[in-house]
Structure formats: structure tokens, C-alpha cells
Amino acid sequence: MAIVNPRQARDFAKAMGHLAKTDRIDALALAELAQVLSRHPERARFISALPTAEQQELQALVARRRQLVAMRVAEQQRLSISHAAARKSIEAMIVAIRALAR
Numbered sequence: 001m002a003i004v005n006p007r008q009a010r011d012f013a014k015a016m017g018h019l020a021k022t023d024r025i026d027a028l029a030l031a032e033l034a035q036v037l038s039r040h041p042e043r044a045r046f047i048s049a050l051p052t053a054e055q056q057e058l059q060a061l062v063a064r065r066r067q068l069v070a071m072r073v074a075e076q077q078r079l080s081i082s083h084a085a086a087r088k089s090i091e092a093m094i095v096a097i098r099a100l101a102r
Helices: 006-015 023-039 053-081 084-101
Strands: 002-004 047-049
Touching: 002 006, 002 023, 006 023, 053 084
Parallel strands: none
Antiparallel strands: 002 047
């Protein structure tokens, strides 16, 4: 299994004369594209392998950390303009987010 740029796949289908777009035509065009790419000497330029399970896990963790950092920044900005009644809650959120983002 490989990831292919959708625009390139559609352009290939058009070049092969497949102007309509149905599931059957798409499947045929993708099969033809796979055959052409498998014989192409520079096929690595056009396709990329699916990430391994470990890579997917790392990507998920990095994305979550990025989200937590953004949440912490937002809470810190809220803290600077917050009413005194809300500060305790905001500070508690900042502490919790910092603990999760490590």
C-alpha cells in the first residue's frame, strides 16, 4: 500500500482518457497508475510508503503535545487579562497542561 498525491492520480486518469468519475473508473485508473509507477525508474519520487505503527504513534504524540502547548499559551494569555475571580481556575489549567505536555 502506498500514498499517492490525489491530484497526480486524477491528472493521470484524465491523461488516460477517463473523464468521468465513478468508483469503478477510479479503481481502474488507480490500478493503471500503480502499474505505470511500479515500472518507473524514479517511482520513489511519486509515492511514499505508509508510516509504520511506531511512526504513526510518534506523530500522534507530537500532534497532541503541540495542541497542549497551544492550550497552555492560550491560558497564559487569558491569565494576563482575567478577572481575579477566574485566575485560580486558569492557573489550575496551566499547571495541569504543563504536567501533560512533558
